[in-house]
Amino acid sequence: MTDTTPRIYVSTKRRPKEDGRFVSGAGRFVADIARPGMLHVALVTSPYPAAQIINVDTSVAAACPGVVTILAGPELANATAPLANAVDTPGVKIFPLAQSTVRYVGEWVVAVAAETRAMAEDAAELVEIDYDPMPFVVDPTEALGPSSPPVHSDHGNNILYDRVFTWGPVTDDFTISPHQLSFHVRWGRSATVPIETFGVIAEWGAGNQILDVWASIQMPSYPEQIASSLKIPLNRVRVHYDVDVGGSYGVKRGIKHTILVGYLARKLSRPIRLIEDRLENMTGGDMHGPDRRFDVSVAFDAQGVIRSLKLRALEDVGAQTGRAPFQLGKPVSAIVGAYRINSVEYHATAVSTNKTGQTAVRGFGMSPTNVALEMAVDKVARYLSLSRLTVRRRNFIRAYEFPYRIPSGSEYDSGNYHTVLAKARDLSNLDKLLARRDAARALGYVAGIGLATCLEPGGGNSAFEPLLNPKNETTTWPESCAIKVDRTGRVTATIATSSSGQGHQTLVATIIGEELEIDPDQIQVLHSDTLSALPGNTPVASRMAIMLGGAAAGAARKIRERVIQIGAHNLGCGLDDVIYCNGRVVRVGYGGQFITLDHIALIAHREFHNLPPGLSEPGLQAIHVEQVPQGGTLPKSDGRVQMYPCYSFAAHMVYAEIDRLTGKVSLEDYSIAHDCGTVINPDIVRGMVIGGAAHGIGAALYEEFVYNSAGQLLSGTFVDYVMPSAHEVPYIRVAEHCTPSPLTSHGQKGVGEGGYLGAPAAVMSAVNDALNPFGVECLELPLRASKLADLLAEAE
Amino acid sequence: MKAATFEYVRPTHIDEVVSELARAGTDARIIAGGQSLVPMMAMRLVRPELLVDINHVSELTGIGKNNDSVCVRAATRQADAGRSEIIARVVPMLAAAVPFIGHNQTRNRGTIGGSLAHGDPTAEVLLVAMALGVTLDLRSEKGERSVNIKDFAVAPMETVMEEDECLVAARFQPAPTDLRVTAVVEEVAPRAGDYAILSVSAEIGLDLGGFCRHLRLGVSGATPVPFRPHMVEIALADSLLADDEVDDAVHLIDPVLDPESDVQASAAYRRRVAPGLLGRAIRTARDRAVVSLV
Incomplete structure (x- = not known):
């Protein structure tokens, strides 16, 4: 299947609508918003991984200049409900400020509100807290054991989630397969690190009794959780979506921040702002992503065909649950990756430790799992002395098999994995790359080629919620768009989300432009607020091209239908006698007699007498709430579930050299071929793919939140939490392929995560190809230079 | 990450700088570029009561x-x-x-x-x-x-x-003018521009015969403060800096090394890599000097 649909704006290279305001410094971020009389918050945090709070003395701090109030945990907990837990763990009660116990270094204990942030910090230093240190646990395997101190004593132990899923005849498949391999993979605790830390302003309106919230937010059910924790009706919470978000990819959650300032705003009747500084962000904010250990077993035959997979995933979610355990759920949606694996056993365990709580990160747990899966395929190839491409080709789902249902229940909509892999091979000029590697090796260099593929599920239903928590019956996760055509024919669309750089205004304008055949630059797209917005679920899970795109197309098609009705009526003919073309309704065969959209808009708004009979509603507007394609059903009892409608695919090829002395990895050549169905905006897609790969290179080589055995975070600043810069990320070549999704408005799929899902596995593949001649391997991310050098030295 | 309160002066003569320092006693800091001091102040790791800005001196x-x-x-x-x-x-x-x-x-x-x-x-x-x-x-x-x-x-x-x-x-001290002089710095850092895990420097001067008549070396990251390995300089003096000579000589630093472990690298790594890196710097400097001789 190839895409030959003629299009005007979709897939056309056009400058994203948002570029102008960001390039000219005209963005509007939380820090740009100043409310009259606004107070600022600083936090006093725990220096212990676990301790009883014996006494809090705020008397000296309270007397500091500019201090308005000092808030400790018990007062806040009495006035609010606990923050939501993803899984069913009623014994885990989290409030923004610690009550009687602290559970990790950096946990908030006391909040100081003052006239300036500096004044608040001056006072925060003078708050005196007496602690009685308690036993704690840092290692997740130890945390599983019965003798481990429980992080949440009311929960009884540290196991927050534990289930073994069996999909298909795993035991039989392992028995009949002639070969089996088992190994461990470790994904280090890393994250997405945005330029802008989390920030929020809350203001309680004495007149309208509404809590206004401006936040750097990317979080589903944010207003709902605010209302529920603050115990106010949802229609008194107004989250403003017209706030630019300076980076997120999952981490901009900030619910505890918002409950804290929301409470203070109501208590003090003054606007309150909390903008994390980098230390607060890295230590006590929503900043730590998956931290996962895998035990992997594969059963396969002499041709390298993999029959069955056993995956044990142990996720260290730290001390605060939030949505973290759900990150074990999303991988179920593509548990076999691009491969026809017949059966799978998936043992998912989430364990709490005395570390900063885990939050969502790009791919929502998929990237670690993909590393485990891709290393299994590499190992099968190496074991059988087959090429890694060959083994992948033999295991790939064939193009003619779509739609294809995987053992865990999801149906992949479309794809052509063999073709995309061939494009990656050609783009990387693999034969030359092999020659280069072998020549480098002959000169004594440590050199390797990496290869990884990945599935990117997009447009989800949040079906991992009912899968991991039976009390949660979520089966839809809609997205909306409202379009109004004003009296002059100008088009304005309203969307129910804020954006963290994904280009939703471009997306919506392009799709409406395509449907109404008008220039997207002339279309206004507004971010609304939660009280005026229709249902929305925020830009998570690579869903907006699919879901917001679908909503925009749905609303635009309703407008178009109405325009044609009014046009035909005013041209004095039937609906079958007209076509809609370039913003005009044209009567076919009458010398080009037509009526413009502008004129039709005027009729709709002002000339009721010219509306066709049966059209009783004046104006020209439409709303559309898009249901998730393939959604609507609960998981079956064995955990089979349709999770995501659309499945993008990518193949990464990378050539790496490792300095034998220092262990430094240099990525010398990088190619990606990908298929996200129909591309809406080529620049945005390219940015997502390359940016995602850079993000993945960070997880692969550099980034880790490291804890020592005393429970202290050792990499809480950018000195030690190292992200790749322009020096470290190579030039990345990109090739596209288009297998349209049959389920979406224009054949589009998701693309926000694929770069990040492929790169860590590809880099690990390259490094291990380089290490292979030395008889050593490293399956622990990040692949630090010192670790690799130590391995090479041992091998010699 | 807001600095604690401080006073600030910006003198234009060095006499004023030292008199401000004398006046303030122990709690003054000089600020020039501020690339290290300002982040340390923002994190309140240092909290001077007086900042003496010397950018206008x-x-x-x-x-x-x-x-x-x-x-x-x-x-x-x-x-x-x-x-x-x-x-x-x-x-x-x-x-x-x-x-x-x-x-x-x-x-x-x-x-x-x-x-x-x-x-x-x-x-x-x-x-x-x-x-x-x-x-x-x-x-x-x-x-x-x-x-x-x-x-x-x-x-x-x-x-x-x-x-x-x-x-x-x-x-x-100026480098000798009657020799072919080259200098090389080698560094291991997590990324370009980061704080070095290890860094070494070598400045060599070769005479027309290719003999090493000038050698200055430095090693950093494997001892509490950087040091100059005189023993290596002496061992290689007047040699041709042949690979095996260099590789033997750099291990003379081994007994001096006293590294610590941190997030980025172990002490063992630093101990192992430091002499190798020094050898690499010397050989690279030699190769460049030899090229310039030809």
């Missing part, structure tokens, strides 16, 4: 050469040192080190004297100063004194400067 800026030394005044920007023809010609090891000091943007602010006075053991300027045996001129209200670098940096982040003293200049 013209006597403290500039690079000059007389017969027996090159004088780099303390507030000279690292970027300016990197662009200086005098430095490139006469202090090639410093020129080779500049690209490793942070990034362009930080070098436009950061100063040579600031790096030295701050005493961060990973600072490339300190490595070079140690390898070249730089002399530092210090001044206070009480008078002036000169200190050799090896007596100056006594521990990580600790120098012999008194609280009322201002670093005025660093004086470098």
Whole structure:
């Protein structure tokens, strides 16, 4: 299947609508918003991984200049409900400020509100807290054991989630397969690190009794959780979506921040702002992503065909649950990756430790799992002395098999994995790359080629919620768009989300432009607020091209239908006698007699007498709430579930050299071929793919939140939490392929995560190809230079 | 990350600088480029009561050469040192080190004297100063004194400067002019521009026969402060710097090494890699000098 649909704006290279305001410094971020009389918050945090709070003395701090109030945990907990837990763990009660116990270094204990942030910090230093240190646990395997101190004593132990899923005849498949391999993979605790830390302003309106919230937010059910924790009706919470978000990819959650300032705003009747500084962000904010250990077993035959997979995933979610355990759920949606694996056993365990709580990160747990899966395929190839491409080709789902249902229940909509892999091979000029590697090796260099593929599920239903928590019956996760055509024919669309750089205004304008055949630059797209917005679920899970795109197309098609009705009526003919073309309704065969959209808009708004009979509603507007394609059903009892409608695919090829002395990895050549169905905006897609790969290179080589055995975070600043810069990320070549999704408005799929899902596995593949001649391997991310050098030295 | 309250003065003459320091007693800090001091103040790791800004003291800026030394005044920007023809010609090891000091943007602010006075053991300027045996001129209200670098940096982040003293200049011995001189800095850092895990420097001078008649070396990251490995310099003096000679000689530093482990690398890694990196720097410098001989 190839895409030959003629299009005007979709897939056309056009400058994203948002570029102008960001390039000219005209963005509007939380820090740009100043409310009259606004107070600022600083936090006093725990220096212990676990301790009883014996006494809090705020008397000296309270007397500091500019201090308005000092808030400790018990007062806040009495006035609010606990923050939501993803899984069913009623014994885990989290409030923004610690009550009687602290559970990790950096946990908030006391909040100081003052006239300036500096004044608040001056006072925060003078708050005196007496602690009685308690036993704690840092290692997740130890945390599983019965003798481990429980992080949440009311929960009884540290196991927050534990289930073994069996999909298909795993035991039989392992028995009949002639070969089996088992190994461990470790994904280090890393994250997405945005330029802008989390920030929020809350203001309680004495007149309208509404809590206004401006936040750097990317979080589903944010207003709902605010209302529920603050115990106010949802229609008194107004989250403003017209706030630019300076980076997120999952981490901009900030619910505890918002409950804290929301409470203070109501208590003090003054606007309150909390903008994390980098230390607060890295230590006590929503900043730590998956931290996962895998035990992997594969059963396969002499041709390298993999029959069955056993995956044990142990996720260290730290001390605060939030949505973290759900990150074990999303991988179920593509548990076999691009491969026809017949059966799978998936043992998912989430364990709490005395570390900063885990939050969502790009791919929502998929990237670690993909590393485990891709290393299994590499190992099968190496074991059988087959090429890694060959083994992948033999295991790939064939193009003619779509739609294809995987053992865990999801149906992949479309794809052509063999073709995309061939494009990656050609783009990387693999034969030359092999020659280069072998020549480098002959000169004594440590050199390797990496290869990884990945599935990117997009447009989800949040079906991992009912899968991991039976009390949660979520089966839809809609997205909306409202379009109004004003009296002059100008088009304005309203969307129910804020954006963290994904280009939703471009997306919506392009799709409406395509449907109404008008220039997207002339279309206004507004971010609304939660009280005026229709249902929305925020830009998570690579869903907006699919879901917001679908909503925009749905609303635009309703407008178009109405325009044609009014046009035909005013041209004095039937609906079958007209076509809609370039913003005009044209009567076919009458010398080009037509009526413009502008004129039709005027009729709709002002000339009721010219509306066709049966059209009783004046104006020209439409709303559309898009249901998730393939959604609507609960998981079956064995955990089979349709999770995501659309499945993008990518193949990464990378050539790496490792300095034998220092262990430094240099990525010398990088190619990606990908298929996200129909591309809406080529620049945005390219940015997502390359940016995602850079993000993945960070997880692969550099980034880790490291804890020592005393429970202290050792990499809480950018000195030690190292992200790749322009020096470290190579030039990345990109090739596209288009297998349209049959389920979406224009054949589009998701693309926000694929770069990040492929790169860590590809880099690990390259490094291990380089290490292979030395008889050593490293399956622990990040692949630090010192670790690799130590391995090479041992091998010699 | 807001600094604690402080007073701020911006004198224009060095006399005022030292009198401000004398007036403030123990709680004053000099600020030049601020690339290290400002983040430390923002994190409240240091909290001076008085900041003496020397950016407007013209006597403290500039690079000059007389017969027996090159004088780099303390507030000279690292970027300016990197662009200086005098430095490139006469202090090639410093020129080779500049690209490793942070990034362009930080070098436009950061100063040579600031790096030295701050005493961060990973600072490339300190490595070079140690390898070249730089002399530092210090001044206070009480008078002036000169200190050799090896007596100056006594521990990580600790120098012999008194609280009322201002670093005025660093004086470098010029490299020999009758030899083919090249200099190389090698570094292991998590990323380009980061604090080094290990860094080494080598400045060599070959005569027309290819014999090494001048050798200055520095090693940083494997001892509390950078050091100059005299034993290697002596072992390789007047040699041809053949690979096996170099590879043997660099291991003379092994007994001196006393590294620590951190997030980025183990002590064992530093101990193992430091001599190898030093050997690489010497061989690279030799190869470049040999090319220039041909």
